[in-house]
Amino acid sequence: xxxxxxxxxxxTLLHRLNPVTKLALAAAIxxxxxLSDGYAALVGLLVLTLALAAYAGVFGRLARLLKLLVPVAxxxxxxxxxxxxxxxxxxxxxxxxxxxxxGKACLRLLGVALPxxxxxxxxxxxxxxxxxxxxxxxxxxxxxxxxxxxxxxxxFSQEMNAIMEAQTARGVEYDTNxxxxxxxxxxxxxxxxxxxxxxxxxATALAAExxxxxxxxxxxxxxxxxxxxxxxxAFALCIALIVLGIVL
Numbered sequence: 057x058x059x060x061x062x063x064x065x066x067x068t069l070l071h072r073l074n075p076v077t078k079l080a081l082a083a084a085i086x087x088x089x090x091l092s093d094g095y096a097a098l099v100g101l102l103v104l105t106l107a108l109a110a111y112a113g114v115f116g117r118l119a120r121l122l123k124l125l126v127p128v129a130x131x132x133x134x135x136x137x138x139x140x141x142x143x144x145x146x147x148x149x150x151x152x153x154x155x156x157x158x159g160k161a162c163l164r165l166l167g168v169a170l171p172x173x174x175x176x177x178x179x180x181x182x183x184x185x186x187x188x189x190x191x192x193x194x195x196x197x198x199x200x201x202x203x204x205x206x207x208x209x210x211x212f213s214q215e216m217n218a219i220m221e222a223q224t225a226r227g228v229e230y231d232t233n234x235x236x237x238x239x240x241x242x243x244x245x246x247x248x249x250x251x252x253x254x255x256x257x258x259a260t261a262l263a264a265e266x267x268x269x270x271x272x273x274x275x276x277x278x279x280x281x282x283x284x285x286x287x288x289x290a291f292a293l294c295i296a297l298i299v300l301g302i303v304l
Contacts, residue, residue, distance in 0.1 A: 061176045061206060069286060070112045071178050075187035077287040078179050082171040084294035088301030089167035097304035098163035101297070105170045114177045118170060125169055129162035136161055181206055187281040204260065208253070215252050219245050 065071075070078070089101050109118040136158030137150050144152045176184075185199040223245070 061173055061209065063180050064112070064114050064117070064177050066113055066178065068112050068178075070108060072286070073290055074191070074281050074283055074287045075179050075184040076191045076281070077283070077290045078175040079184070079188070080294050081290055082175040084297045085171040086168050088297040089164055091298065091301035092304055093160075094304050095159070095163070097301065098160060098167060101301075102163060102167050102170070105167065105174060109170075109174050109177075112174070112178050114174065117177065118174060121170065121173055122166070125166055129165050132161050132165060133158040176206065183279075183281070186279060190281055191283075200264075208256070211256065212249065212253060216245065216249055219248055 073081075085101055085105060089098065092098050092101065106115065106118070109115045137154045140151060140154035140157050142151065142153045146152055146155065181203040185196070185203045188194045188199045189196050
C-alpha cells in the first residue's frame with residue numbers, strides 16, 4: 057500500500073531540481089502563506105501548490121491528503137465562528153469578522169500542510185538527507201533521523217492496520233460512528249504498537265551501527281548535488297513569493 061509521502065518517480069523539472077531547492081520552495085510557499093493577509097494571495101498560493109502537483113503527476117495523491125484536511129479546516133472554521141464575537145452579526149452567532157478570520161485560517165491550514173508533502177513526493181529521502189548534509193552542512197545523524205522517521209510512518213500505519221485486523225477477527229468492532237467510543241477502542245492498540253516500534257527502532261539502530269553509522273561524514277557520500285540554472289531560478293521564485301506574501 058502506497059503512503060501519501062512515498063516518492064513518485066518522474067522526469068519533470070520539479071523532480072530534477074536539487075533537493076535543497078525543493079525544500080526551499082516548500083518553505084517559501086509556507087512562509088508566504090503565513091505572511092499573506094488577503095484572500096487572493098492565500099488562494100493563489102494554494103492554487104500554485106496544486107498546479108505544481110498536477111505538473112509533477114502527483115495531484116491524485118495530494119488530493120487524498122486534501123480530503124483528510126478539509127474536515128479539519130471546516131472544524132477550525134466553526135470554532136472561529138463560535139469564538140470570534142467582534143464585528144457585525146450576519147445571522148445567528150456568525151459575525152463578519154469570524155467568517156473572515158475562519159476562512160483565512162482554513163486556507164492557511166491547507167496552504168501550510170500541502171507544500172512540504174508535495175516536495176517529499178517528488179524527492180527521494182536518501183537524496184534529501186545527502187543534499188542537506190552537503191549543501192546545508194547539517195550533521196548526518198540529524199538528517200538520517202529525520203528521513204528515517206518519515207520512512208517509519210507507513211510502516212507504523214501498516215502495523216496499526218494489522219493489529220486492528222487481528223482485533224476485528226476477535227470480535228472487536230471499529231466501524232462505529234461514535235468518535236468517543238472509537239477513541240476508547242483505539243487507545244489499547246497503542247501499547248502493542250509502541251512495543252513493535254521500539255523493537256524496530258532498536259533493530260534499525262543496531263544495523264546502522266554495524267554499517268559504520270558513526271563514521272559517516274559530509275565527504276562520505278559518493279553522489280554530489282550541484283545547483284543548476286533551474287535551481288537559481290527556483291530560488292528567485294522563492295524570494296518573489298515571500299515578497300508577495302509580505303505585500304499582499
